[in-house]
Amino acid sequence: MDLRRMYYFNATVKYRSFSRAAKALHISQPSLSNAIKTLEIEINAPLIERTTKQFQLTELGQQFYERSKSLLAQFEVMDTELKELAKGEHLEIRLGMIESANYWFSQVITAYKKQYPHNQITLMDTLYNQTVRQALLGLNVHAVITNQHIVDQEIKSELLYTEPYIVLIKRDHPFATKEKISLVDFAEESLIIGMPEFQTSAQILKAFEQENVTPHIQYKIERFEMIKVLVDEGLGIAILPQQYVTHHLSERLLARRVHSDFLNRNVYLSTMKDRTFPESILKLFELIKTMN
Numbered sequence: 001m002d003l004r005r006m007y008y009f010n011a012t013v014k015y016r017s018f019s020r021a022a023k024a025l026h027i028s029q030p031s032l033s034n035a036i037k038t039l040e041i042e043i044n045a046p047l048i049e050r051t052t053k054q055f056q057l058t059e060l061g062q063q064f065y066e067r068s069k070s071l072l073a074q075f076e077v078m079d080t081e082l083k084e085l086a087k088g089e090h091l092e093i094r095l096g097m098i099e100s101a102n103y104w105f106s107q108v109i110t111a112y113k114k115q116y117p118h119n120q121i122t123l124m125d126t127l128y129n130q131t132v133r134q135a136l137l138g139l140n141v142h143a144v145i146t147n148q149h150i151v152d153q154e155i156k157s158e159l160l161y162t163e164p165y166i167v168l169i170k171r172d173h174p175f176a177t178k179e180k181i182s183l184v185d186f187a188e189e190s191l192i193i194g195m196p197e198f199q200t201s202a203q204i205l206k207a208f209e210q211e212n213v214t215p216h217i218q219y220k221i222e223r224f225e226m227i228k229v230l231v232d233e234g235l236g237i238a239i240l241p242q243q244y245v246t247h248h249l250s251e252r253l254l255a256r257r258v259h260s261d262f263l264n265r266n267v268y269l270s271t272m273k274d275r276t277f278p279e280s281i282l283k284l285f286e287l288i289k290t291m292n
Contacts, residue, residue: 003075005039006068008032009047013065016055073137080139081276089280092120096135096144099125099224100243101267101292105145108287116280136272142281144270145288147199147241157268160292163242165204165263166255168231175237175256182259183211190218190236192227200265204239207262228253241265267292 012021012032022029040047047061057065084091097105102123109121124141132148135141136155150157167186169175178185186208193215194201201220208215218236221227227238232250245255269288271277277285 001042002039003072005035005042007072008035009039010065010069010072012036012048013057076139077272077275084278084281085276088278089116090118091278091280092122093281093284094122094124094141096132096141096146097123097125098146098267100241101145103243103247104292105288108284108291111291112284112287115283119280121284132270136270139272142271142277143285143288145267146270147265147267148270149266149268150270154273155270156273157270158289160267160269160289162264162266165239165258165260165265166242166245167258168228168238168240168245169254169256170231170234170252171254173237173254176254178256180259181256183208183213183263186215186237186239187213189216191215192219192221192230192236192238193217194224194227195220195222200241203265204263207260210262211260239263243267 008021008025008027011025012018015021015024018029018032018036022032025032036048043060043064045060046058047064049056049058049061105123112119112121132144132146132150133152133155135144145160167175167181175181175185193204196202196205205215219227219230221230224240224244227240228245228250230236231238232252239258240255242255245253249255269285271285
């Protein structure tokens with residue numbers, strides 16, 4: 001069975017249209033139609049219903065689509081792995097990264113580059129356009145450093161570290177001299193948080209709920225660096241994971257531990273199971289797990 005025809009069939013199902021699929025594949029519609037017909041001749045059964053105006057698969061076509069989709073995904077992984085192994089130590093290594101990991105990861109890069117100076121490292125944010133799972137299974141990244149614990153038969157998540165949450169304040173704020181800070185102390189404070197759809201912010205809001213405290217949220221900010229700026233301007237205080245404020249903190253700001261049984265954050269290294277990596281990529285994973 002021709003792998004190219006299988007790929008064409010999957011594209012046709014994806015776009016649910018011969019014309020749209022042909023355009024995406026950069027081939028003519030008659031060429032696509034002929035390829036699908038040849039595939040049906042090989043199987044000796046129709047895959048697509050041609051008696052209705054709406055695009056519809058036959059029962060066999062649906063089964064073939066599910067099986068072929070899995071086979072094509074496996075082929076893509078194999079193709080990627082072989083090309084990477086052939087390149088040796090001249091690779092582009094792509095990593096998804098939560099913002100707070102940037103600080104310690106720079107040390108990892110420094111150590112790694114001494115051993116593999118020719119490999120290029122590309123860091124990207126996987127929080128916005130796609131999920132961590134999609135990024136890994138789509139082969140868009142080799143690994144992701146994330147605070148999402150992914151339970152999935154195709155994904156491996158290894159715990160890197162657990163960090164507490166802190167409150168970021170100006171040095172003249174009353175919390176600066178308070179012996180112990182708990183969530184109930186935030187009831188009258190103007191709070192700055194990240195966007196609610198972020199897992200970190202969701203955990204903070206859940207902790208308030210679990211302790212029966214209603215926070216006074218004044219600002220919702222997408223970037224945590226901007227949160228630091230607003231705190232520095234005296235517009236409120238913020239609860240952040242500790243790694244966000246261990247470096248490059250203004251002298252006017254102070255970080256204090258927030259005591260709550262519900263505020264600790266796990267950070268994981270997530271990779272695709274059963275994927276074969278070159279030795280140089282495995283070495284980077286090893287450094288990530290030992291130097292964080």
